[in-house]
Amino acid sequence: MANTAIELPPKGGFSFDLCRRNEMLAKKGVQSPSFRKTGTTIVGLVFQDGVILGADTRATEGPIVCDKNCEKIHYMAPNIYCCGAGTAADTEAVTDMVSSQLELHRYATGRESRVVTALTLLKSHLYSYQGHVSAALVLGGVDCTGPHLHTIYPHGSTDTLPFATMGSGSLAAMAMFESRYREGMTREEGIKLVCQAICSGIFNDLGSGSNVDVCVITKGQKEYLRNYELPNPRTYVSSKGYSFAKGHTEVLSTKITPLKEHVKIIEGDAMEE
Amino acid sequence: MLAAAQKDEKKDQALKNHVGHPQTGRDCPFTLLNSPISHTQYPYVTGTSVLGIKYKDGVLLASDMGGSYGSTLRYKSVQRLKPIGKHTLLGAGGEISDFQEIVRYLDELILYDNMWDDGNSLGPKEVHNYLNRLMYNRRNKFNPLWNTLVLGGVKNGQKYLGTVNMIGVHYEENHVATGFGNHLARPIFRDEWHEDMTFEEGVKLLEKCMLVLLYRDRSAVNKLQIAKITEEGATISEPYAIKTHWELEAFKNPATGAVGSW
Numbered sequence: 001m002a003n004t005a006i007e008l009p010p011k012g013g014f015s016f017d018l019c020r021r022n023e024m025l026a027k028k029g030v031q032s033p034s035f036r037k038t039g040t041t042i043v044g045l046v047f048q049d050g051v052i053l054g055a056d057t058r059a060t061e062g063p064i065v066c067d068k069n070c071e072k073i074h075y076m077a078p079n080i081y082c083c084g085a086g087t088a089a090d091t092e093a094v095t096d097m098v099s100s101q102l103e104l105h106r107y108a109t110g111r112e113s114r115v116v117t118a119l120t121l122l123k124s125h126l127y128s129y130q131g132h133v134s135a136a137l138v139l140g141g142v143d144c145t146g147p148h149l150h151t152i153y154p155h156g157s158t159d160t161l162p163f164a165t166m167g168s169g170s171l172a173a174m175a176m177f178e179s180r181y182r183e184g185m186t187r188e189e190g191i192k193l194v195c196q197a198i199c200s201g202i203f204n205d206l207g208s209g210s211n212v213d214v215c216v217i218t219k220g221q222k223e224y225l226r227n228y229e230l231p232n233p234r235t236y237v238s239s240k241g242y243s244f245a246k247g248h249t250e251v252l253s254t255k256i257t258p259l260k261e262h263v264k265i266i267e268g269d270a271m272e273e
Numbered sequence: 274m275l276a277a278a279q280k281d282e283k284k285d286q287a288l289k290n291h292v293g294h295p296q297t298g299r300d301c302p303f304t305l306l307n308s309p310i311s312h313t314q315y316p317y318v319t320g321t322s323v324l325g326i327k328y329k330d331g332v333l334l335a336s337d338m339g340g341s342y343g344s345t346l347r348y349k350s351v352q353r354l355k356p357i358g359k360h361t362l363l364g365a366g367g368e369i370s371d372f373q374e375i376v377r378y379l380d381e382l383i384l385y386d387n388m389w390d391d392g393n394s395l396g397p398k399e400v401h402n403y404l405n406r407l408m409y410n411r412r413n414k415f416n417p418l419w420n421t422l423v424l425g426g427v428k429n430g431q432k433y434l435g436t437v438n439m440i441g442v443h444y445e446e447n448h449v450a451t452g453f454g455n456h457l458a459r460p461i462f463r464d465e466w467h468e469d470m471t472f473e474e475g476v477k478l479l480e481k482c483m484l485v486l487l488y489r490d491r492s493a494v495n496k497l498q499i500a501k502i503t504e505e506g507a508t509i510s511e512p513y514a515i516k517t518h519w520e521l522e523a524f525k526n527p528a529t530g531a532v533g534s535w
Contacts, residue, residue, distance in 0.1 A: 162524075175485050179484070
């Protein structure tokens with residue numbers, strides 16, 4: 001066959017070559033390095049004036065909490081935010097990338113970004129990587145067509161929902177939503193339900209913990225409430241602070257080395273040029 | 274299937290049913306002679322979650338009546354809650370045939386207890402302990418009874434609610450659940466259960482959780498039973514259905530205003 005007009009770009013794009021090698025190594029018992037996952041409970045719900053997104057703040061590396069207060073609600077556009085669960089690097093990279101693409105698009109069109117634009121950019125990126133980009137997202141925003149809430153799965157499928165949860169704590173949070181959600185809630189009721197759902201994830205799921213972040217998006221306005229609720233304060237903190245007065249530490253031996261002896265003062269000419 | 278040489282042995286041991294296993298030398302039935310010993314099991318017909326809570330007068334258990342055969346909802350009238358003796362109720366998720374076997378063991382246990390005719394009867398703590406031993410010992414022989422059991426009861430004013438699972442993990446709590454109920458119902462219990470709930474409050478809480486399970490557990494069916502056990506005895510309700518709500522505006526036309534998504 002003659003050379004076709006379609007040429008692959010010389011660099012860039014995901015090379016799947018090493019995937020087979022990795023699978024082979026895994027079968028032989030070689031453990032792949034663990035990555036920083038966001039464990040996570042992320043939620044979103046549509047209320048009467050817009051969308052409320054919520055997330056916990058714990059990031060885990062295997063069994064260890066590596067970040068007690070990370071940010072899982074990512075900026076996409078002034079009117080669109082996105083919560084991310086799964087591998088932290090993947091959620092950060094993919095939301096950053098689509099956020100830049102949206103900004104360029106805003107300059108090109110001169111209009112406010114729409115949520116479906118972000119949705120389409122995200123889902124086509126994730127689909128082309130066939131689920132290897134492990135990012136599960138809850139995308140919410142208000143644009144000229146109204147409030148929208150979507151979930152995006154690592155393989156690229158999406159749902160449009162009035163309320164949604166993702167992450168390891170999603171069942172605990174969904175239990176709260178399914179039993180308490182109503183249509184047309186006010187802002188206070190919405191925030192309260194989002195907090196209850198995230199707290200349910202924090203206290204009933206091991207992969208989620210620490211604090212609650214909330215983001216409220218309405219027409220023309222957004223409020224990013226970082227650490228809206230802190231349900232896990234340090235319980236035992238000394239009110240006097242921690243001071244280590246003299247006499248509290250036992251001195252075993254003392255050795256004094258005067259430093260002056262090692263410094264030789266040479267009287268001499270100033271440095272020549 | 275017997276090897277030719279072993280047919281002679283069979284004649285010698287005409288009335289014996291057991292021989293030494295060729296590989297391990299241990300006592301084993303004929304049927305296992307030419308096979309490596311293996312009791313690996315997969316559950317075939319399974320029941321989904323069972324929920325249990327303590328309330329003012331005793332204990333309430335709830336479960337649906339579904340028996341799934343893999344991904345088919347094959348049986349819709351399986352009673353997964355059974356009264357045991359005078360003081361206990363047993364609910365089970367997991368393999369239905371193993372549950373039936375457990376009920377048979379417990380029937381025998383209660384029968385022997387009654388035959389003593391000493392005015393004493395096995396309470397929920399005793400039955401729970403018996404089930405622990407049963408499940409744990411079966412697990413140690415690599416031949417588990419593939420169930421998660423919820424056991425509730427009242428004896429001498431003392432309320433008891435506990436659970437045992439197929440590997441022998443057991444504990445006692447104010448509210449328990451099996452299977453999916455652990456993920457969907459326990460968070461609600463932890464938030465809304467309180468000491469000394471009335472019967473109506475208890476039923477309302479259980480129904481709320483069963484509704485969430487109905488929405489989100491694929492093996493749930495809308496035909497449930499609530500069982501109550503108090504000092505007076507056990508009652509299991511008639512099967513009934515709960516009302517589901519699908520009238521959310523957003524479900525009527527999910528993609529209006531978001532043309533381009535699906």
